[in-house]
Amino acid sequence: MTAYRRGSIALTRRWLWHLRREPAGLIASIAQPALWLVLFGNLFAKSQIVPGHSYIAFMTAGVVVMTAFNGALNGGVELLFDRESGLLRRLLAAPLPPSAILTSRLAYVVGVSTMQSSVILLVALLMGVRIAAGAPGALLVLAYGILLGLGICSLSMALAFALHGHAQFFAIIGFLGLPLLFASNALAPLDAMPHWLQTLAQANPMTYTITASRSLILNGLQPHLLLTTLAVITAFDALAITACLWALRRATT
Amino acid sequence: MSSTPDPTPRQLDPTAFRPAIAIEGATKRFGHVTAVDNLTLQIAPGEVFGLLGPNGAGKTTSIDMIMGLTDPTNGTIRVFGIDPRRRAQAVRRLTGIVMQQSALDAYLTGRENVQIYAELFLGRNGAAHRRIDEVLAWADLTSAADRLVKNYSGGMKRRLDLAISALHRPRLLLLDEPTLGLDIQTRRDVWTLIRDMATHGTTVLLTTHYLEEADRLCDRVGIMNHGHLVALDTPEHLRAAIVGDLHRLTVRMAEPCDGTALGLPANLEATDQGMVLSGAPDLLWRSLARLQDAHGENLLEVTYTAPTLDDVFLHLTTERPNETAAAP
Numbered sequence: 001m002t003a004y005r006r007g008s009i010a011l012t013r014r015w016l017w018h019l020r021r022e023p024a025g026l027i028a029s030i031a032q033p034a035l036w037l038v039l040f041g042n043l044f045a046k047s048q049i050v051p052g053h054s055y056i057a058f059m060t061a062g063v064v065v066m067t068a069f070n071g072a073l074n075g076g077v078e079l080l081f082d083r084e085s086g087l088l089r090r091l092l093a094a095p096l097p098p099s100a101i102l103t104s105r106l107a108y109v110v111g112v113s114t115m116q117s118s119v120i121l122l123v124a125l126l127m128g129v130r131i132a133a134g135a136p137g138a139l140l141v142l143a144y145g146i147l148l149g150l151g152i153c154s155l156s157m158a159l160a161f162a163l164h165g166h167a168q169f170f171a172i173i174g175f176l177g178l179p180l181l182f183a184s185n186a187l188a189p190l191d192a193m194p195h196w197l198q199t200l201a202q203a204n205p206m207t208y209t210i211t212a213s214r215s216l217i218l219n220g221l222q223p224h225l226l227l228t229t230l231a232v233i234t235a236f237d238a239l240a241i242t243a244c245l246w247a248l249r250r251a252t253t
Numbered sequence: 254m255s256s257t258p259d260p261t262p263r264q265l266d267p268t269a270f271r272p273a274i275a276i277e278g279a280t281k282r283f284g285h286v287t288a289v290d291n292l293t294l295q296i297a298p299g300e301v302f303g304l305l306g307p308n309g310a311g312k313t314t315s316i317d318m319i320m321g322l323t324d325p326t327n328g329t330i331r332v333f334g335i336d337p338r339r340r341a342q343a344v345r346r347l348t349g350i351v352m353q354q355s356a357l358d359a360y361l362t363g364r365e366n367v368q369i370y371a372e373l374f375l376g377r378n379g380a381a382h383r384r385i386d387e388v389l390a391w392a393d394l395t396s397a398a399d400r401l402v403k404n405y406s407g408g409m410k411r412r413l414d415l416a417i418s419a420l421h422r423p424r425l426l427l428l429d430e431p432t433l434g435l436d437i438q439t440r441r442d443v444w445t446l447i448r449d450m451a452t453h454g455t456t457v458l459l460t461t462h463y464l465e466e467a468d469r470l471c472d473r474v475g476i477m478n479h480g481h482l483v484a485l486d487t488p489e490h491l492r493a494a495i496v497g498d499l500h501r502l503t504v505r506m507a508e509p510c511d512g513t514a515l516g517l518p519a520n521l522e523a524t525d526q527g528m529v530l531s532g533a534p535d536l537l538w539r540s541l542a543r544l545q546d547a548h549g550e551n552l553l554e555v556t557y558t559a560p561t562l563d564d565v566f567l568h569l570t571t572e573r574p575n576e577t578a579a580a581p
Binding site for chain 2: 003006007009010011013014017018021085086087089090091092093094095096097252
């Protein structure tokens with residue numbers, strides 16, 4: 001087994017050990033997004049924001065992507081703590097490529113958010129939402145969440161390596177979290193937004209992911225949209241991962 | 254006289270072996286700061302070498318360069334002939350490291366902490382599991398192995414760090430301030446573990462603030478200051494040459510007296526309350542005896558101060574030609 005694979009697996013196991021120690025946290029983090037769906041879905045049940053579809057059906061894609069986004073946005077913080085405690089330096093002095101450390105975190109963060117997303121889709125099904133693209137559509141929705149999570153979590157890790165301490169990290173994440181959610185089409189369609197917000201939302205990678213996921217749920221499979229979205233998010237991921245590797249190298253040498 | 258055998262018990266000649274560590278003119282600059290300045294040093298296989306110096310002397314940077322964690326700006330480094338700049342992974346497979354900051358996951362048990370590194374170094378198999386039990390027992394942590402590390406004492410954490418560093422039976426062990434902030438009993442436990450590794454043939458490079466630590470563990474000692482290596486010798490020779498004449502007796506007297514009139518062999522400095530004598534132990538002893546004879550009823554209190562690392566640095570960084578000439 002290569003040092004990279006060995007390191008990625010060993011360090012992913014570490015995150016899973018952490019998770020096992022906090023079952024309450026795990027249950028809460030899986031139940032919470034489903035709760036969002038129930039609350040928001042019912043709050044706006046009467047709204048005619050998307051003609052022809054229930055608000056819950058409209059919201060499902062938004063909640064799935066938002067969950068992947070939030071999990072990933074906070075995904076880097078554990079590495080920031082590792083950096084502050086000296087554990088990161090110790091790991092870098094072990095025979096494993098630094099990319100294995102990043103891989104383990106990405107695998108873990110994306111793994112947890114995929115579990116969350118699956119529960120959300122299940123709850124949506126129970127609430128009467130029918131995915132127009134069927135079971136393959138559901139899998140594609142999960143795949144979009146994974147792809148977005150990889151990029152956002154990489155940026156979060158890059159931030160963790162670039163900043164001085166966790167206070168700064170939380171300040172930035174706290175500042176970005178909600179505005180980025182509102183500057184996307186998670187809660188309302190783009191054409192219901194004022195022009196300036198639309199412009200912002202169109203630069204937000206969350207928007208692309210939501211548009212594609214939503215179309216799978218509401219309209220069915222659209223190959224052109226599927227491919228362009230994949231291309232955009234993959235390019236975003238490549239940039240984010242490069243930035244993250246660069247920040248790690250800069251922080252540790 | 255010249256045929257007298259060297260009294261040093263383990264006098265190693267680093268040029269007689271292919272060195273475990275060979276550093277040649279290594280310099281490391283961070284912007285305008287030169288952390289390590291033209292360091293040249295060879296450490297023989299099986300040697301226990303101590304790098305002494307105050308904070309910011311360049312000790313940790315030297316360790317980082319050996320480990321391939323940071324590249325030297327100039328100069329070359331070889332670890333068992335391997336260039337850590339090009340083949341850091343190969344160096345790390347041969348090397349165990351205990352860093353200044355205890356680098357453990359507080360929310361895992363001791364065993365889980367070891368298990369992560371065991372997987373990195375040895376994989377996941379029966380032999381690796383036996384080795385985990387072995388190193389935990391070696392560091393006397395078997396009964397605490399399944400407790401969370403956040404409940405460990407400082408000494409237990411340090412022993413766990415050592416257990417992890419010993420997992421893959423490294424040929425070289427790097428220890429950065431291994432006993433900083435530990436109480437004396439715990440410090441002794443850590444020394445026992447380090448000595449045990451050395452007896453089994455592991456080359457050890459440790460950095461420390463404590464002269465006593467270097468004295469007890471090390472075959473040779475290098476003293477760094479402002480990135481320079483300012484002294485390099487066995488602890489015995491260094492003590493004799495550098496701090497041999499820096500022992501001090503502070504003498505408090507009922508009435509001040511003119512010490513110079515007595516012709517005391519030690520250096521003398523008059524104070525309000527008496528005098529301070531300094532010099533090698535035998536000179537102090539003879540001076541005290543003479544003082545006792547002449548002014549016995551006048552002596553109130555005599556306090557002995559052992560030489561400290563501070564004295565070594567003062568001595569090494571300031572010009573004091575007279576004292577240097579007096580050294581054996």
